[in-house]
Amino acid sequence: MTGTGKDTSVVIVGAGVAGLALGTFLLRKGIDCVVLEKHSRAYVERRQRAGALDAGGVRVLNEWGVGEAVEGHSRADSDSDSGVPMLVDGVQRWWRMGDDGESGDGVFCPQQVLVRNLIRIFLRDGGDLRFGAEDVSLRDIGTEQPLVRYREPDGSTRTVTCDFVAGADGYRGVSRTAVPEDVLTCSRHEFGYAWLTVMAEVPADPLALLAVHARGFAAQITRGRTRAVSTFSARCPTPSSSGPTSVSGANWRRASAHPWNAGVRSRASRSCRCAEWCSAP
Structure with a gap:
């Protein structure tokens, strides 16, 4: 892993698909990181989300050697040789992935299953994943010494120094609000x-x-x-x-x-x- 004299190279806020995938990709490039997630592991792994991953997403996972995260789940067009049923003005037709120029490599994988698999892979690869990290705040993110402060489940406060902060906590997360308005687009x-x-x-x-x-x-x-x-x-x-x-x-x-x-x-x-x-x- 790279050594910078700080606690870690990258702090990733949010352990959803984006944050976990980024963390895994960084580890595989030898870049250390810490992923902070405000919810418990049990909550994250059970949280219901949409269930399809398109061909582009599957291709990226395979390119980074993380294709096992969706192994064993149905290809989007595999349950029927005819494809997915589509009613057009009441008339049943069949649509197959690939009809629109994309390859047929998309999968129907419940997102909580994908997240659970990415958690397993990230931890297996030696990743630092901290659940129950509440009251996350980002400090000095416009400098070369950003700080991320959060509260542990036991109530204690922790501070992590890093080179970069990656916000993967959504539009309403703390990462977006921490960016000054004059530089945020x-x-x-x-x-x-x-x-x-x-x-x-x-x-x-x-x-x-x-x-x-x-x-x-x-x-x-x-x-x-x-x-x-x-x-x-x-x-x-x-x-x-x-x-x-x-x-x-x-x-x-x-x-x-x-x-x-x-x-x-x-x-x-x-x-x-x-x-x-x-x-x-």
Whole structure:
């Protein structure tokens, strides 16, 4: 590992797919790092997230020798020789990954499974992963001696010195807010529509069912390790307020009463479909 006279070369804030993948890539280049995650390991490994990884993501993992993180999970077009069913104006067709020019190497891998595998690989490779790191604050990040301070689960305060800080804690994380406004560039793209989503204990068979109509797009996609949970998503008008919002009482009652949810536990949410990203020189 490289030696800089500091506690570590890179501190990565956030142990999601991005933070864990970056940490593993750094280790494999001989660059030491520390990954800080505010939640417990049990919480992170069980947290439900979307379940598809496209061909580009699989290719990057393979190039870095981390393809084992998705081994044993279904290729996106492997459950049927015909591909993924897609209803176009009520007529069933079949779509296979690769029809749009991409290779068919995407996988349906529940994100919590991918995260669990990346945690295992990172720790096996000698990575320093610290769960329960709360109240993270970044200091002097515009200098050559940045500091990262956080609180341990036992209440004690720790400070880590490093050369670089990598923020992998999302748009609303502490990393973005620590960058001075005069050097931070944020971009936003509105897609012009939103989702009404219901997550229910209904098996997805096949793993994904897509529907396209003049009025919008809808889908049922598997979630969870056992494939016993699905998300049902339907396009709806963009809410007046930007960013994720709670579904209104009326929409919640309609969603909960839908036949999809008869006799099952479910929850509904409405979120704006937009892309947000920030960068700093």
